[in-house]
Amino acid sequence: MLEWFRVSRNNSSPYFRDGMMQDLPQLESELLGAIDGARDLAALNEVRVSALGKKGRVTALMRGLGQMDAAERAQAGPAFNALKDKIAEAVESRRAALADAELDARLAQEKIDVTLPVRPEAQGHIHPVSQVTDELIAIFADMGFSVAEGPDIEDDFHNFTALNIPPEHPARQMHDTFYLAEGPDGERKVLRTHTSPVQIRHMMNTPPPHRIIAPGRTYRSDSDITHTPMFHQVEGLVIDKTTHMGHLKGCLEEFARAFFEVDDLRMRFRPSYFPFTEPSAEMDIGCERKDGELRIGVGEDWLEILGCGMVHPKVLDHVGIDPTEYQGFAFGMGIDRIAMLKYGIPDLRAFFESDLRWLRHYGFVPLDVPTLAQGLSR
Numbered sequence: 001m002l003e004w005f006r007v008s009r010n011n012s013s014p015y016f017r018d019g020m021m022q023d024l025p026q027l028e029s030e031l032l033g034a035i036d037g038a039r040d041l042a043a044l045n046e047v048r049v050s051a052l053g054k055k056g057r058v059t060a061l062m063r064g065l066g067q068m069d070a071a072e073r074a075q076a077g078p079a080f081n082a083l084k085d086k087i088a089e090a091v092e093s094r095r096a097a098l099a100d101a102e103l104d105a106r107l108a109q110e111k112i113d114v115t116l117p118v119r120p121e122a123q124g125h126i127h128p129v130s131q132v133t134d135e136l137i138a139i140f141a142d143m144g145f146s147v148a149e150g151p152d153i154e155d156d157f158h159n160f161t162a163l164n165i166p167p168e169h170p171a172r173q174m175h176d177t178f179y180l181a182e183g184p185d186g187e188r189k190v191l192r193t194h195t196s197p198v199q200i201r202h203m204m205n206t207p208p209p210h211r212i213i214a215p216g217r218t219y220r221s222d223s224d225i226t227h228t229p230m231f232h233q234v235e236g237l238v239i240d241k242t243t244h245m246g247h248l249k250g251c252l253e254e255f256a257r258a259f260f261e262v263d264d265l266r267m268r269f270r271p272s273y274f275p276f277t278e279p280s281a282e283m284d285i286g287c288e289r290k291d292g293e294l295r296i297g298v299g300e301d302w303l304e305i306l307g308c309g310m311v312h313p314k315v316l317d318h319v320g321i322d323p324t325e326y327q328g329f330a331f332g333m334g335i336d337r338i339a340m341l342k343y344g345i346p347d348l349r350a351f352f353e354s355d356l357r358w359l360r361h362y363g364f365v366p367l368d369v370p371t372l373a374q375g376l377s378r
């Protein structure tokens, strides 16, 4: 026991103030007891503040050192410091223990019994359009494409003019366009007739090189067993300095094999025409039509699945890309159409009727997210 400690002093040190005497070991055991008794982190924090906080009891001791004479300080300093360290250590180890216990309690409480059956009312289905869109994204993401988006309501420039379809061009009639009412500036907006305007927006907003797909809704005034006024397309665009038609072919063949999940899929490219590509082509895949049924990857017949081509120099000009420096390819494909082909769905109109029986039959399990590693469709 320190001698000075038992002597009542009448100096200005807070430790000795008012002749107050404290027994250091008693203070220590009192604080350690309180630390041990703290039942949660909040209670422990209170004890810590009462000892080591600005107005804490140990802090007050330390402050008193300033008023001591050198001899006193030489004795009291190390003793107070040792007490402070000991209390801080005890607080820390109690804090760790309480935190562990709190985590254990939470883990025990948040336990989920994964063997419980799924509640029947929790079973929704993924629409084939969403499923196929996810499959497309998985395939093209693996080839280094990212996803771009554009608005459903377009202006004439993005939907037509920039794509080398000037006013009065017959291709405008081919599209059965829905026009909106005239705006204050006299301009009539359109519901985009294809996803190709997203090419334009993307090329105008970001510098080359480009490697994107753009899935989304498209609109044409048309309705029968294979046409609905609203349908879905996915656009593809690759622009850099060296991309040529061989890359277009390789990319789309790779896509078709992955999508239809047929390794030896027969494919061919037929010359075609689009105002925004030159040369242009359509891609067919091998199939068989027998007894009113269509089978992909077998037989001698052909089925068209997409349009494509090398981006026309005039399109690059419109978006401010130098066609003597940059080139590349684009393609466009009907998502609903390839969904019908892959999953044997006969009538396109049923896609958008929200008939629960149809959704249950043709829908996909929500937790089976398509990935190349795990398989696109199971």
Ligand code: PHE
Pocket: 193, 194, 195, 196, 235, 274, 277, 307, 308, 309, 330, 331, 332, 333
């Ligand atoms: N936009 C075309 C269509 O809707 C498809 C296409 C896109 C063709 C890109 C070539 C290149 O028919």
